[in-house]
Amino acid sequence: SYVLTQPPSVSVAPGKTARITCGGNNIGSKSVHWYQHKSGQAPVLVIYYDGDRPSGIPERLSGSKSGNTATLTISRVEAGDEADYYCQVWDTSSDPYTVFGGGTQLTVL
């Protein structure tokens, strides 16, 4: 089955830039979606189809892809950005199914 690999944790000081990576075989051919998940709350979609932002998501959050890696970039990090972040793709090699990365815990120092 398809595997997405994320770093378990990323730490960044307020006001700096955080980059959370998501690696997968041939990920360049797949659409990547990103979610923010704060403890005790419902997950929130922050980036869809690689780099589009839903309404209400600040421009500080952006998505990109290069080679076998997708990246969620959070600029001018704020304390409120502290959360777990998950990437997601669909695999259609057989019956379609979707896979989440293992998640990255973002800590704001």
Place this chain on the structure above:
Amino acid sequence: QMQLVESGGGVVQPGRSLRLSCAASGFTFRSHAMQWVRQAPGKGLEWVALISYDGSIKYYADSVKGRFTISRDSSKNTVYLEMNSLRAEDTAVYYCARGPPLGAVDYWGQGTLVTVSS
């Protein structure tokens, strides 16, 4: 506003069954595919199942295939997850979610906790 409200979670013994429900409001339910995603304690998100907008197509994760059944009742704006032959590893918070095949989940419920334990 849009709402997805899960119910039906609880403590159940291994091998038994449980049915989760998700009541949707604030959008045209019959126009949207619906999904279930779970999160085991201390673990990440794991997709469980998807049902198309009209109920004609269903997809399942290998880990639940043959044990879980997703269904929907558009007259009640509700999606269900029937879980049979439950195992300890099915213990998780189960989230109801809205999203199409191959697309993103654009709205999630708050989740309901299922604990499988003797």
